[in-house]
Amino acid sequence: MRIYVTKDYAEMSRKAANIISAQIIIKPDSILGLATGSTPIGTYDQLVNWYEKGDLDFSEVVTVNLDEYRGLGPESPQSYVYYMRHYLFDRVNIKPENTHLPNGLNENAEEACNDYNELLNKLGEQDLQILGIGRNGHIGFNEPDEIFDQDVHCVSLTNSTIEANKRFFEAGEEVPKYAYTMGIRSILRARKILMMASGEDKADAVKKAFFGPVTPLVPASILQLHDDVILVTDQAAYSKCANSTHTRHTAYIL
């Protein structure tokens, strides 16, 4: 695993955008696995900026997002489909029909998950999967558990995730308790994985995920078993790893 430790959030975002942009330039019809949350916002901004300058072309890019809240659709500003349009899709020349997320408006969980699984299988593996990390080590909405869930599934969100997500909702508004998410197999089948982490509140999760044992209690730890993972982290999120070593990791301090 290659680890890039950047000075701050802005540098992390730029480095991650560099990697995504290289992927699109090398393979214009790349399938990108995309993530939401606060972490990738700066990265998407940077990609939009390069697109506006004429340096990036999304016309052949295909995207599959990690997850979506059950019960929320494009009209809801808290849905991930809304987020993706707002931060990226509506700002670049990607074809709307090439962008995919689980259908949060289908409340029939089994059907919604089967549909998304089928779509992922039909499209084929992601060339590059982007990930953030939760404070509890989750990836997508794969929460700490006794087992690693494999394919797209419906999850009941943990209290800590519901609490963390409250900041995106108005006071008194209900934070959804369920979400549809790619499972660990759907994530690991990507050819290349780019994880981003920023801020001191991620330091514990980053240390456990990349320098601790591989366990479903820290879902991101499974990434240690993938052959092509790049972690781009700022110093704050890496602060607890500074003295850690791992035979499979090479760290570059930028």
Ligand code: PGA
């Ligand atoms: P955040 O969430 O980017 O909003 O911190 C990351 C995650 O929970 O995966």
